[in-house]
Amino acid sequence: MDESAGHKISIEPVARVRSPFQEKFGIPRQPGLAPSAIGEVRLLAPYHDAAMLQGLEGFSHVWLTFRFDRCVAQGWRPRVRPPRLGGNTEVGVWASRAPFRPNFLGLSAVRLLQVVTRPEPLLRVSGLDLLDGTPVFDIKPYLPYADAIADAEGGFAPTAPKAGWPVVFGAQAEADLEGVAAAAAGLRCLIGEVLALDPRPAYRQGGEPGRVYGMRLDGYDVRWRVMGDRIEVQAVQAVDPV
Amino acid sequence: MDESAGHKISIEPVARVRSPFQEKFGIPRQPGLAPSAIGEVRLLAPYHDAAMLQGLEGFSHVWLTFRFDRCVAQGWRPRVRPPRLGGNTEVGVWASRAPFRPNFLGLSAVRLLQVVTRPEPLLRVSGLDLLDGTPVFDIKPYLPYADAIADAEGGFAPTAPKAGWPVVFGAQAEADLEGVAAAAAGLRCLIGEVLALDPRPAYRQGGEPGRVYGMRLDGYDVRWRVMGDRIEVQAVQAVDPV
Numbered sequence: 001m002d003e004s005a006g007h008k009i010s011i012e013p014v015a016r017v018r019s020p021f022q023e024k025f026g027i028p029r030q031p032g033l034a035p036s037a038i039g040e041v042r043l044l045a046p047y048h049d050a051a052m053l054q055g056l057e058g059f060s061h062v063w064l065t066f067r068f069d070r071c072v073a074q075g076w077r078p079r080v081r082p083p084r085l086g087g088n089t090e091v092g093v094w095a096s097r098a099p100f101r102p103n104f105l106g107l108s109a110v111r112l113l114q115v116v117t118r119p120e121p122l123l124r125v126s127g128l129d130l131l132d133g134t135p136v137f138d139i140k141p142y143l144p145y146a147d148a149i150a151d152a153e154g155g156f157a158p159t160a161p162k163a164g165w166p167v168v169f170g171a172q173a174e175a176d177l178e179g180v181a182a183a184a185a186g187l188r189c190l191i192g193e194v195l196a197l198d199p200r201p202a203y204r205q206g207g208e209p210g211r212v213y214g215m216r217l218d219g220y221d222v223r224w225r226v227m228g229d230r231i232e233v234q235a236v237q238a239v240d241p242v
Numbered sequence: 243m244d245e246s247a248g249h250k251i252s253i254e255p256v257a258r259v260r261s262p263f264q265e266k267f268g269i270p271r272q273p274g275l276a277p278s279a280i281g282e283v284r285l286l287a288p289y290h291d292a293a294m295l296q297g298l299e300g301f302s303h304v305w306l307t308f309r310f311d312r313c314v315a316q317g318w319r320p321r322v323r324p325p326r327l328g329g330n331t332e333v334g335v336w337a338s339r340a341p342f343r344p345n346f347l348g349l350s351a352v353r354l355l356q357v358v359t360r361p362e363p364l365l366r367v368s369g370l371d372l373l374d375g376t377p378v379f380d381i382k383p384y385l386p387y388a389d390a391i392a393d394a395e396g397g398f399a400p401t402a403p404k405a406g407w408p409v410v411f412g413a414q415a416e417a418d419l420e421g422v423a424a425a426a427a428g429l430r431c432l433i434g435e436v437l438a439l440d441p442r443p444a445y446r447q448g449g450e451p452g453r454v455y456g457m458r459l460d461g462y463d464v465r466w467r468v469m470g471d472r473i474e475v476q477a478v479q480a481v482d483p484v
Binding site: 007008009010011012013014030031032033047049050051052053054055056057058059060061063065067078079090091092093094095096097101102103105107109135137138139140141142143144145146147148149150151152153154155156157158159160 | 249250251252253254255256272273274275289291292293294295296297298299300301302303305307309320321332333334335336337338339343344345347349351377379380381382383384385386387388389390391392393394395396397398399400401402
């Protein structure tokens with residue numbers, strides 16, 4: 001057996017994700033943390049055959065093996081500083097789910113809402129933590145008996161990150177949301193879930209009170225700031241599609 | 243956004259598996275079903291840096307993203323017949339964990355027994371369901387809060403396959419095991435766990451009583467047959483290493 005690396009293989013996307021997350025900032029750091037993050041996994045030719053999906057509708061969740069394609073240009077790192085450790089303690093990249101890893105492969109279990117077969121086969125999913133346009137290389141059913149390990153121990157990330165920030169909408173944000181189309185009715189929930197996780201980089205948490213952050217979410221520019229012990233949404237403006 | 247497939251990417255193995263399973267026949271169909279299936283995940287250059295593993299020791303399980311490399315030559319299939327459905331009902335390949343899938347990527351959560359840093363970095367793991375020599379493309383910690391979905395529904399495979407076959411060792415097999423080196427002390431347990439799952443192809447189950455099967459396990463040729471309501475191990479012979 002050859003013990004060196006090398007032996008590159010070639011794989012190709014079988015699907016592409018449509019997600020409300022149109023920039024990295026604000027994306028929950030694991031799937032399932034923002035249930036209102038609803039999107040689609042659109043099968044790509046030659047893998048867009050509805051017959052390949054038959055039977056999947058009985059499963060509540062699916063695994064997506066994807067690539068952190070917008071991180072590849074920056075290269076991988078042997079050591080990373082996980083947000084869970086405050087952003088200032090290093091661990092090995094194999095001990096983390098950081099995107100800057102060899103091969104840049106990611107893994108997310110998302111809830112399967114619906115298997116759509118026509119006009120084009122796709123999966124409607126929720127709890128997404130993926131950037132819009134992310135290429136998917138494999139889709140598998142979540143098998144509770146093999147995948148849900150009840151007694152697993154989670155090292156330095158034993159429990160979910162706190163989603164504890166109260167989120168309030170200021171007067172301008174409320175007025176903005178009044179004008180949002182019915183299609184974006186889930187937008188308010190999504191904003192609340194994403195901000196409750198406090199998407200600020202760890203090194204900024206605790207500093208710069210009042211600083212205004214911007215985040216693009218589902219076609220809207222969301223502006224918000226930390227006010228004391230809560231997060232205030234200031235404005236929600238539609239962005240012209242790129 | 244380009245909605246066609248194409249855009250192949252190149253990835254390379256970061257590790258290689260040493261496993262007691264030296265042929266496909268007999269491999270449990272998901273990880274964790276045979277706890278005595280102990281092996282190693284050996285990091286490959288340039289990813290064999292112990293610093294990349296630091297912090298992983300606090301996690302009880304790891305995900306391995308691997309390739310079913312011995313299945314590639316046979317090609318992928320849009321529809322498969324899962325053993326769980328008796329081997330005669332088809333489902334789409336995306337609804338299965340079958341190896342004959344586009345890109346041939348696999349996913350296994352295995353128990354992490356030990357992180358070894360010297361002389362070469364490797365992970366000692368148990369509950370393997372991988373063929374010896376399998377190339378690994380990613381290693382991630384298992385995060386209970388994101389990965390262990392307590393309320394997930396498992397479609398046509400809601401529970402673990404029955405590991406209900408009583409396994410008995412015949413006189414010759416007992417004599418053979420007497421002579422097995424101490425290093426293979428776990429061999430008896432491993433044989434018992436693997437056979438209790440009944441590795442016969444679904445289409446043979448129920449037919450050909452008394453037929454003798456052979457299986458290579460951890461360097462030994464194991465011969466066994468179904469006798470009524472139990473499985474009898476007939477012989478356990480060391481195989482010359484290839």
